Amino acid sequence: MSPNILIVAEHNGRTLSVATAKCVACAATIPDAHITVVVCAANAAAVAAQAAAVSGVHRVVTVEHPIHEHPLAAAIAPQIAALAGPYSHVLGPSSTFGKDLMPRIAALLETVQVSDIMAVESATRFRRPIYAGNAVITVEVLDGAKVVGTVRTASFQAAGTGAQAPIEAASPVAPPTHTRFVSVSAAKSDRPDLQTAGKVVSGGRALGSAESFQMLYRFADKLHAAVGASRAAVDAGYAPNELQVGQTGKIIAPELYIAIGISGAIQHLTGIKDARTIVAINKDPEAPIFEVADIGLVGDLFEIVPQLEQLIG
Amino acid sequence: MKRILVGIKRVVDYNVRIRIKPDGSGVVTEGVKMSVNPFDEIALEEALRIKERGAAEEVIVATVGPADCQPQLRTCLAMGADRALHVQTDTPLEPLATARVLRALTEREQPFLVLLGKQAIDDDNGQTGQMLAALWERPQATFASKVELSEGKARVTREIDAGLETIEVDLPAVVTVDLRLNEPRYVKLPDIMKAKKKPLETLTLEALGVTPRAQLKTPRYAPPAQRHKGVRVKDAAELVAALKQKGLL
Numbered sequence: 001m002s003p004n005i006l007i008v009a010e011h012n013g014r015t016l017s018v019a020t021a022k023c024v025a026c027a028a029t030i031p032d033a034h035i036t037v038v039v040c041a042a043n044a045a046a047v048a049a050q051a052a053a054v055s056g057v058h059r060v061v062t063v064e065h066p067i068h069e070h071p072l073a074a075a076i077a078p079q080i081a082a083l084a085g086p087y088s089h090v091l092g093p094s095s096t097f098g099k100d101l102m103p104r105i106a107a108l109l110e111t112v113q114v115s116d117i118m119a120v121e122s123a124t125r126f127r128r129p130i131y132a133g134n135a136v137i138t139v140e141v142l143d144g145a146k147v148v149g150t151v152r153t154a155s156f157q158a159a160g161t162g163a164q165a166p167i168e169a170a171s172p173v174a175p176p177t178h179t180r181f182v183s184v185s186a187a188k189s190d191r192p193d194l195q196t197a198g199k200v201v202s203g204g205r206a207l208g209s210a211e212s213f214q215m216l217y218r219f220a221d222k223l224h225a226a227v228g229a230s231r232a233a234v235d236a237g238y239a240p241n242e243l244q245v246g247q248t249g250k251i252i253a254p255e256l257y258i259a260i261g262i263s264g265a266i267q268h269l270t271g272i273k274d275a276r277t278i279v280a281i282n283k284d285p286e287a288p289i290f291e292v293a294d295i296g297l298v299g300d301l302f303e304i305v306p307q308l309e310q311l312i313g
Numbered sequence: 314m315k316r317i318l319v320g321i322k323r324v325v326d327y328n329v330r331i332r333i334k335p336d337g338s339g340v341v342t343e344g345v346k347m348s349v350n351p352f353d354e355i356a357l358e359e360a361l362r363i364k365e366r367g368a369a370e371e372v373i374v375a376t377v378g379p380a381d382c383q384p385q386l387r388t389c390l391a392m393g394a395d396r397a398l399h400v401q402t403d404t405p406l407e408p409l410a411t412a413r414v415l416r417a418l419t420e421r422e423q424p425f426l427v428l429l430g431k432q433a434i435d436d437d438n439g440q441t442g443q444m445l446a447a448l449w450e451r452p453q454a455t456f457a458s459k460v461e462l463s464e465g466k467a468r469v470t471r472e473i474d475a476g477l478e479t480i481e482v483d484l485p486a487v488v489t490v491d492l493r494l495n496e497p498r499y500v501k502l503p504d505i506m507k508a509k510k511k512p513l514e515t516l517t518l519e520a521l522g523v524t525p526r527a528q529l530k531t532p533r534y535a536p537p538a539q540r541h542k543g544v545r546v547k548d549a550a551e552l553v554a555a556l557k558q559k560g561l562l
Contacts, residue, residue, distance in 0.1 A: 107447035
């Protein structure tokens with residue numbers, strides 16, 4: 001039986017997340033994969049059209065219900081479980097959306113989940129990181145069990161566009177009433193999104209205050225870069241939680257990552273090791289960040305960052 | 314009785330730099346310091362604070378694993394848990410099997426809240442809490458950075474990629490906790506002495522009606538790909554020149 005793969009779309013009601021195109025890219029590395037994307041939304045048309053255009057997608061299924069205006073795992077999981085019968089694999093991104101949702105689907109299907117798939121060896125063999133990326137294991141799903149998985153998005157280039165997959169509607173199942181969305185406080189920003197930006201400027205504890213973090217924002221704007229932060233900087237209140245890069249924050253793979261005043265705890269390095277070029281600026285020449293940096297500069301960030309700003313102009 | 318059940322896992326201490334066995338069959342755990350999974354400590358701390366403000370009467374801590382797990386359960390009793398349940402097995406369980414064990418414990422203990430870490434720092438699976446919620450057919454609130462309880466409900470703030478999301482769930486529910494929920498207390502010596510007298514009950518998978526079925530095997534453990542060590546530049550001007558040369562500016 002050739003692999004029949006269902007991918008759960010991540011979106012905000014208007015736009016399909018690039019993480020979904022990365023799931024498609026992952027699924028497409030499974031030989032002979034037939035790929036279906038399912039969009040659960042209050043109004044699915046716009047997102048479904050974007051999903052239908054992603055190269056490699058064969059079919060899009062929409063499920064419309066008012067409960068899906070906000071992504072609640074408790075409402076989406078039974079819907080996906082109801083659709084999953086004919087599929088050999090059910091995949092979602094390893095974002096907080098997918099991390100929340102996919103295990104709930106796996107349990108409803110009484111099957112195994114492979115978290116953070118970083119490489120596909122076959123339809124049943126995958127590589128994934130453990131111990132904050134300090135080891136990589138090869139796992140094999142046994143006995144024809146259905147595979148539920150989250151895709152480590154930093155490991156895959158997003159699939160392009162150009163497909164014209166057919167779109168079908170599926171009927172919604174009755175959602176549970178025990179879980180209700182209240183609010184989301186997302187910082188409105190004109191800066192590039194941290195998870196998809198080509199360039200990221202990231203700050204650590206050495207910034208010393210939320211005020212000096214402003215210097216980082218100015219520098220990032222000059223570079224058209226997104227802003228990130230280490231856990232220490234977030235814990236200290238210098239930056240909001242959604243900027244955290246690392247094992248428990250965001251795992252990113254930009255073309256250029258500039259770590260400023262970040263010592264480079266292993267949990268942070270986990271989040272950046274797929275970056276194409278890593279630049280480290282730190283006054284401690286022994287800081288572990290220099291072990292992974294392509295270009296290192298030892299010095300006082302409060303002198304260097306303004307100089308860089310001037311040089312870049 | 315208003316009970317909170319907290320699930321914990323014994324893991325390699327987060328300060329240990331792990332080593333892979335030369336034959337690639339696993340990670341070296343012999344002679345390595347073991348601790349309570351840090352996220353689970355945060356879950357327990359939250360349970361204790363809820364009890365201390367009078368919103369719960371009993372905090373039960375539970376784990377699944379070999380006999381070696383008992384020191385970690387004692388640590389949790391020393392932190393303030395009232396009693397411990399040790400589901401003893403030498404078979405490593407996959408998250409779905411662990412969720413089935415916890416599901417059986419919810420049947421036995423009837424908690425109004427189950428608190429767990431959002432992931433264990435060894436396998437980094439991040440599955441057990443959500444799986445328990447599914448099997449229990451109850452709500453889940455993952456990656457919690459704030460938990461507010463009211464009559465029959467919990468309002469939970471969650472750390473998501475976009476920022477902070479708040480959801481409301483009916484109780485009982487499963488909450489998995491993130492790093493910024495609280496800072497776990499230190500265990501004091503008299504508490505360690507007191508913990509020795511607290512009840513620690515040993516259970517078996519059979520008694521709970523759970524038959525683990527392996528759906529996954531791990532044929533290979535390998536070190537991650539290493540990045541090559543780069544170059545040092547001496548000042549901002551050299552850095553800008555290097556970035557321009559790479560076409561990054």
